[in-house]
Amino acid sequence: MIKKTFKIPDMSCTNCAMKIESLEDDLDGVKEVNASYHKLEMVIEYDETKLTDEQIVAAVKRKGYTANLAL
Amino acid sequence: MSTKQNKPSVDPVIVVMLGVVFLAVAIAMIVFQPSTNSINISADANVMSQLVVAFVTGITTGGLSCLAVQGGLLASSLAYQIEQDYSAQAKNKKATRTNSAMPIALFLLAKLVAYTLMGALLGWLGSFLTLSPLTRAILMVAIGIFMVGNALRMFNVHPVFRYFSIEPPKFITRYIRRTAKGTDTATPIFLGLLTIFIPCGVTQAMMATALGTGSVLMGAALMFAFTLGTSPVFFVVAYLATELGSKLEKFFMRFVAVVVLILGLVTLDGGLNLMGSPLSLQNLTRGWFAPQTESNTVAESSQPAVVSDEITLNVENNGYFPAVLKAPAGKTLTLNLITNKTYSCARDFVIPDLNVYQLLPESGTVQISIPAQELGSKLFFTCSMGMYTGQIVFEN
Numbered sequence: 001m002i003k004k005t006f007k008i009p010d011m012s013c014t015n016c017a018m019k020i021e022s023l024e025d026d027l028d029g030v031k032e033v034n035a036s037y038h039k040l041e042m043v044i045e046y047d048e049t050k051l052t053d054e055q056i057v058a059a060v061k062r063k064g065y066t067a068n069l070a071l
Numbered sequence: 072m073s074t075k076q077n078k079p080s081v082d083p084v085i086v087v088m089l090g091v092v093f094l095a096v097a098i099a100m101i102v103f104q105p106s107t108n109s110i111n112i113s114a115d116a117n118v119m120s121q122l123v124v125a126f127v128t129g130i131t132t133g134g135l136s137c138l139a140v141q142g143g144l145l146a147s148s149l150a151y152q153i154e155q156d157y158s159a160q161a162k163n164k165k166a167t168r169t170n171s172a173m174p175i176a177l178f179l180l181a182k183l184v185a186y187t188l189m190g191a192l193l194g195w196l197g198s199f200l201t202l203s204p205l206t207r208a209i210l211m212v213a214i215g216i217f218m219v220g221n222a223l224r225m226f227n228v229h230p231v232f233r234y235f236s237i238e239p240p241k242f243i244t245r246y247i248r249r250t251a252k253g254t255d256t257a258t259p260i261f262l263g264l265l266t267i268f269i270p271c272g273v274t275q276a277m278m279a280t281a282l283g284t285g286s287v288l289m290g291a292a293l294m295f296a297f298t299l300g301t302s303p304v305f306f307v308v309a310y311l312a313t314e315l316g317s318k319l320e321k322f323f324m325r326f327v328a329v330v331v332l333i334l335g336l337v338t339l340d341g342g343l344n345l346m347g348s349p350l351s352l353q354n355l356t357r358g359w360f361a362p363q364t365e366s367n368t369v370a371e372s373s374q375p376a377v378v379s380d381e382i383t384l385n386v387e388n389n390g391y392f393p394a395v396l397k398a399p400a401g402k403t404l405t406l407n408l409i410t411n412k413t414y415s416c417a418r419d420f421v422i423p424d425l426n427v428y429q430l431l432p433e434s435g436t437v438q439i440s441i442p443a444q445e446l447g448s449k450l451f452f453t454c455s456m457g458m459y460t461g462q463i464v465f466e467n
Contacts, residue, residue: 012227014236015269018244025248034241038233 005070129300174259181263186298193281194290208345214279215339225328341457347423390459400446400465419455
């Protein structure tokens with residue numbers, strides 16, 4: 001398991017964070033997602049053997065948002 | 072992705088809109104000063120009219136704002152149900168699609184009940200907080216700041232304003248999210264009840280107002296009227312939420328933000344009035360209308376039966392007349408408050424600096440003793456809502 005932080009600059013309310021956290025249910029290999037509207041970021045814990053950063057970014061995009069891996 | 076997107080930018084349109092809003096509020100405050108004898112907003116003080124205002128707020132901005140926050144939740148539930156229906160139809164040709172109107176209606180009904188109860192609870196809590204006009208004033212100022220902060224958050228003015236939005240605890244959002252995937256009749260009811268944990272900005276503002284009423288019944292009625300107002304918009308648009316949600320959100324959030332900003336500034340100003348602050352917009356601008364509003368030293372007063380140490384104020388449905396009373400400094404005075412079929416909140420008379428709080432009869436005269444004041448000083452008076460104001464100016 002690995003934990004990474006993605007910046008999501010286009011969240012506009014707390015409900016956006018809830019939508020993004022639903023990745024927990026949608027993506028195989030995800031253990032936990034904590035999204036924060038206050039920080040405009042998402043911390044995701046996932047199995048890197050099952051999931052890549054690109055797949056995560058694409059999944060966030062399908063939710064209607066843009067994710068950038070935090071440096 | 073460019074770093075530019077990470078920085079909140081303020082586009083010129085927003086700056087202009089903010090300017091227009093501030094100007095509009097300033098003009099509204101001036102126009103609606105009780106002393107101008109113009110169309111009054113005493114209706115706001117009237118219980119029924121407050122409920123109408125809450126309903127209209129719901130049916131206009133509240134419905135759209137709720138749609139942005141809660142619409143997706145209902146739509147996801149419906150989408151899942153439709154998906155299940157199609158799946159059932161694929162397996163069994165005789166299976167029929169569920170009518171989506173019923174879950175939406177159940178959702179909205181549950182939401183209505185939940186928010187009404189929430190309003191009652193807030194009103195009850197508020198009754199403990201409104202022990203004094205000062206407490207009420209502090210609450211109104213806090214509510215006003217909260218509303219203005221939320222409006223500025225919606226305008227994306229600065230990242231700090233995001234903290235005016237309350238993030239529900241993770242376990243609640245997770246529970247709501249997973250409950251949304253159910254298909255039984257109880258699910259929309261559950262979801263409707265759970266929306267109280269994810270109120271939109273306008274709803275939060277209305278909840279704050281319910282807290283400010285300090286009354287169980289009024290708090291409940293206010294939230295009922297508001298939530299009822301949101302329901303038709305919510306019902307109609309819920310069908311389209313999946314396709315139009317994000318597009319509508321961007322367009323309407325600015326409109327919602329403007330309304331919340333106006334309501335916030337009005338509330339903040341009311342709080343400042345109730346504190347007796349000279350910094351409220353009404354108190355700051357009162358001097359601009361001196362010829363119309365001022366009376367009247369004791370000797371000049373048009374009121375009958377005035378004796379030398381008495382000053383008289385007419386308390387009417389649309390405010391206090393005259394709004395500026397002149398009185399002699401350095402002597403104890405008697406202030407006669409005259410009501411005549413006065414039903415508005417002007418009856419709840421407050422002089423913050425003297426800690427005077429007097430509920431006047433609908434018709435009659437009440438006398439209040441004013442201790443000697445320094446030459447040139449001012450005493451601000453107001454109704455308990457901070458809507459109607461005036462001042463006593465102490466002169467030679």
